Amino acid sequence: MKESFAANKETSEPLEGPKLYLNIVHHERVLPPLDDQKNFADFVDDSKWRLIPMVFTVPIKRKNISGIQCWHFDAHVNTCVVNKMKSSKAKFNSIWHYIMMRFQNHVKTQFTIHKKSIKLSKGKKYKNALSNG
Numbered sequence: 001m002k003e004s005f006a007a008n009k010e011t012s013e014p015l016e017g018p019k020l021y022l023n024i025v026h027h028e029r030v031l032p033p034l035d036d037q038k039n040f041a042d043f044v045d046d047s048k049w050r051l052i053p054m055v056f057t058v059p060i061k062r063k064n065i066s067g068i069q070c071w072h073f074d075a076h077v078n079t080c081v082v083n084k085m086k087s088s089k090a091k092f093n094s095i096w097h098y099i100m101m102r103f104q105n106h107v108k109t110q111f112t113i114h115k116k117s118i119k120l121s122k123g124k125k126y127k128n129a130l131s132n133g
Helices: 079-087 089-106
Strands: 019-026 060-063 069-077
Touching (some): 069 079, 069 089
Parallel strands (some): 019 069
16 A cells, blocks of 8 residues: 555445454453553553554454355454543544554455445454354
């Protein structure tokens, strides 16, 4: 991508598939955000965050009832990141764009994420792709 994920302007419609699902999961054992010197940044003061460590899982693949291939990824982040996302809409949007930028980089050799196809499912329970066969 030549532009940042947030500034990217899509001119065409997204493809029908495959569909990518990204679950954001959190735990204290994932490294917290880092500052300019690569030290742990203050959990509360996100203005000092320069890198948010995250780990993407290998996708679990399945087909939905329409026969479209679906790939399920998990993005593991520290709990303080999710707490900061919950603190305000502006923080949520900022961190969400960062995660999507990192996710686009993660899948860049296979996919380009189309902004029109992104749907947020806040408040939904974790969907385990393994249970769907």
